[in-house]
Amino acid sequence: MCSFGMQMAFPSNPIKHLHNSDIKSSKLISSNRIGSSDAARLRLHCSSQQHGADELQTHRRSGNYSPSRWDFDYIQSLHSDYKEERHRRRASELVMQVKKLIEKETDPTRQLELMDDLQRLGLGDHFQDEFKEILISVYLDNKYYKSNVDNMKKAERDLYSTALAFRLLRQHGFHVAPEVLGCFKNDEGDFEPSLVHDTRGLLQLYEASFLLTQGENTLELAREFASRILQEKLLNDEIDDINLSTWILNSLDIPIHWRIERVNTSVWIEAYKRRADMNPTVLDLAILDTNIVQAQYQEELKQNLQWWRNSGIVEKLPFVRNRLVESYFWSVGIVQPRQHGIGRMALGKSIALITTINDVYDVYGTLEELEQFTDVIRRWDISSIDKLPSYMQLCFLALHNFVNDTAYDVLKEQGFNIIPYLRKSWMDLVEAYLVEAKWYHSGYKPNLEEYLENSWISDSGPAVLAQAFFGVTHSLTEEAVHSLYGHHDLIRSSSMILRLADDLGTSSEWAM
Numbered sequence: 001m002c003s004f005g006m007q008m009a010f011p012s013n014p015i016k017h018l019h020n021s022d023i024k025s026s027k028l029i030s031s032n033r034i035g036s037s038d039a040a041r042l043r044l045h046c047s048s049q050q051h052g053a054d055e056l057q058t059h060r061r062s063g064n065y066s067p068s069r070w071d072f073d074y075i076q077s078l079h080s081d082y083k084e085e086r087h088r089r090r091a092s093e094l095v096m097q098v099k100k101l102i103e104k105e106t107d108p109t110r111q112l113e114l115m116d117d118l119q120r121l122g123l124g125d126h127f128q129d130e131f132k133e134i135l136i137s138v139y140l141d142n143k144y145y146k147s148n149v150d151n152m153k154k155a156e157r158d159l160y161s162t163a164l165a166f167r168l169l170r171q172h173g174f175h176v177a178p179e180v181l182g183c184f185k186n187d188e189g190d191f192e193p194s195l196v197h198d199t200r201g202l203l204q205l206y207e208a209s210f211l212l213t214q215g216e217n218t219l220e221l222a223r224e225f226a227s228r229i230l231q232e233k234l235l236n237d238e239i240d241d242i243n244l245s246t247w248i249l250n251s252l253d254i255p256i257h258w259r260i261e262r263v264n265t266s267v268w269i270e271a272y273k274r275r276a277d278m279n280p281t282v283l284d285l286a287i288l289d290t291n292i293v294q295a296q297y298q299e300e301l302k303q304n305l306q307w308w309r310n311s312g313i314v315e316k317l318p319f320v321r322n323r324l325v326e327s328y329f330w331s332v333g334i335v336q337p338r339q340h341g342i343g344r345m346a347l348g349k350s351i352a353l354i355t356t357i358n359d360v361y362d363v364y365g366t367l368e369e370l371e372q373f374t375d376v377i378r379r380w381d382i383s384s385i386d387k388l389p390s391y392m393q394l395c396f397l398a399l400h401n402f403v404n405d406t407a408y409d410v411l412k413e414q415g416f417n418i419i420p421y422l423r424k425s426w427m428d429l430v431e432a433y434l435v436e437a438k439w440y441h442s443g444y445k446p447n448l449e450e451y452l453e454n455s456w457i458s459d460s461g462p463a464v465l466a467q468a469f470f471g472v473t474h475s476l477t478e479e480a481v482h483s484l485y486g487h488h489d490l491i492r493s494s495s496m497i498l499r500l501a502d503d504l505g506t507s508s509e510w511a512m
Contacts, residue, residue, distance in 0.1 A: 068314075082295040094288065102115075103130075115127075116164065122290060160201035162184075163204035163205040164208075178212070266290065269290065300345050313394065316394050327348045327355065334464070340472045347467050372392075373395075403419060418481075425463040428462065435454050455499050
């Protein structure tokens with residue numbers, strides 16, 4: 001019972017320099033065209049009219065889903081001048097100027113602050129080499145490794161720079177022991193009361209506490225201590241700096257580590273504008289780069305919407321959720337780097353297909369039809385679709401074509417055939433859907449253990465992660481792919497979080 005939802009932090013108002021227009025009154029996206037314009041792709045030819053008659057006689061449930069609010073023609077009409085090469089040339093010039101700023105800065109804390117700013121402004125991918133040099137230098141010069149933390153003295157550290165370095169180092173994969181924060185604790189193991197006067201340091205401590213691993217009690221204590229003091233400061237109106245108080249308020253709501261970078265870029269740009277230490281070159285680059293990336297996203301969305309219309313799914317399967325735009329938005333959150341446009345678009349398509357097939361299993365299909373559909377996916381045999389009702393034939397061919405298209409792109413670029421792996425992803429998913437369908441049709445109520453064992457797969461986490469993996473990995477190996485499909489703890493735990501968050505988001509609806 002998959003129901004995609006993602007908590008993101010949205011700006012209350014779009015920044016004025018972005019080409020964000022109000023969405024016009026919307027209508028269902030539909031088309032008389034089915035399939036792709038590519039003559040080599042498989043087309044649907046209903047082998048029997050009896051299927052249609054049988055479908056009319058069968059009682060069908062309805063999800064009562066609202067139509068899409070997005071107008072196809074309006075989105076296709078969107079245009080941005082930032083697609084033009086002159087803007088990319090200007091952005092490249094600004095990138096070089098910012099690199100010089102990074103090179104000139106010698107103070108470690110200022111280097112980290114600049115790095116943090118650039119990341120939050122959505123510019124991090126332009127400066128990965130520079131960031132690596134900064135972090136290696138900070139790590140080695142300050143001895144951020146466990147064998148030396150016991151030698152650190154309180155006088156050698158300040159909370160702000162230490163917590164900032166801790167967060168950025170961990171974010172980029174450096175091993176930093178939590179004991180590095182031990183010099184800020186008293187003999188009783190609590191954080192020093194005197195730290196309450198260091199508001200900026202407490203904010204960095206709070207942000208750093210979210211990069212903890214299991215059993216790191218110091219970071220759990222840090223989060224509790226910092227959040228309590230920061231909330232008290234806000235409540236008592238003790239913070240004069242409006243930019244700082246706004247950051248604290250936003251962080252207490254959703255910390256940086258939980259935010260999706262690109263979605264929040266416009267928020268950080270507005271905040272950066274108001275800062276006294278704002279650098280005009282950095283600001284100009286952030287604004288220009290955001291508009292360039294937004295133009296790229298618009299073009300990707302247009303292509304995905306055209307693919308969705310050509311598939312005929314909305315027209316021929318009116319009972320499913322028409323959520324292509326939302327599916328693409330999901331893919332933006334998962335596959336953020338601009339250079340992975342093909343992978344991002346493919347992921348958006350796969351999420352739309354997951355939603356469609358989920359509605360077939362959860363709402364529309366009879367148990368007999370679902371068993372047949374599952375068998376066809378298991379076989380992955382075009383010749384076996386004749387036994388399916390026409391709506392399932394269309395659904396299977398849309399999936400089949402999508403998998404082949406995705407595999408073709410990867411094979412062309414890397415010489416690696418991923419069809420068997422994508423087939424397994426979809427087979428595992430529909431097998432889990434079928435288990436839940438059987439529970440429903442038999443009236444069986446699984447216990448919690450049974451439910452979770454199946455539902456971490458049925459919420460599509462493994463399928464989505466596999467699709468994302470193939471979309472961003474440039475050097476595929478058998479070893480890496482086999483590890484991915486081993487459903488090790490990382491995949492399972494991530495999928496379980498998705499499942500539980502999804503259930504919490506829809507629990508009130510199911511209870512009604």
